[in-house]
Amino acid sequence: MRVQFMLSEIWIGLRRNASIAVSVMLVTMVSVYLMGIGFLAQSQVTTLKGYWYDRIQVSIFMCGKDSVDANCQGKAVTPEQRDALKAQLEQMKPLVKNVYYESEQQAFDRFKEQYRNSPLSEYLQVGDIPQNFRVQLSDPKKFDVVVSAFEGAPGVGRVQDQQKTLEKLFAVMNVVTVGSLFLALLMVLCSVLLMATTVRQAAFSRRRETGIMKLVGASNFTIRLPFVMETVLAALGGTGLAIAGLWATTHYLLPKVSAVLQDAPLVGTSDIWYVAPWLAAFMLVVSVLTSWVTLRRYLRV
Structure with a gap:
């Protein structure tokens, strides 16, 4: 019964704040995509260095x-x-x-x-x-x-x-890597602020329900868990879309680049599956910490 109640609360929260949840998902998608591009670019630089320096x-x-x-x-x-x-x-x-x-x-x-x-x-x-x-x-x-x-x-x-020519090329690629990671961090900051705003709005709109739950003996963890899960689901949904975008980039775009570079080794879909769990874990931690800290401050139960 408790699990069913939790799921219903999560569904009600997502339905009430659907537009904001979608916004969190999209901002997360962009930030994770840029972060993945940065990691893949750095991996590509390392791979090409080993390939070209030998030649x-x-x-x-x-x-x-x-x-x-x-x-x-x-x-x-x-x-x-x-x-x-x-x-x-x-x-x-x-x-x-x-x-x-x-x-x-x-x-x-x-x-x-x-x-x-x-x-x-x-x-x-x-x-x-x-x-x-x-x-x-x-x-x-x-x-x-x-x-x-x-x-x-x-x-x-x-x-x-x-x-000397290759070092200039790799220097440019390193700048692209740093730029991608910098933009990704800015987008992550936007995601954190948007998550915090979403949690605050949800907590305010459901303050009566949370008060009743407290009166009937619900623990702080039980009351806060639905808010946290709503944020986590939105963040992981955006992360999934970003990983799909990274896969599409490596699957459809890089073969065209490979044709230009002839036999030079490039990152592939296997690299996506290597970095994907780390990206998902990072956004999971970010969403949990952001929502939990926000609830401790703005949800008085």
């Missing part, structure tokens, strides 16, 4: 006939200089894991393929990207050894390190 290459661009690099002095690299550079790279093993030679035509073809949707590819001509050696390192952290060894060498126009 970091140092590109040694040689002088071309129209090179403007100061070290070239308007002269193209000679076959002897190119062979000397390759021999020097071979001597740097095992630090140098692999060496790939790329001609001007191959460099042009690769750029056209990678940036086929960019307007820059329409203006590029063979020779704009000089012939180069793409060097894969066994230890990407020691890229500066290769850079210092070949910068200013005869026939070398410039040495380009991919790690």
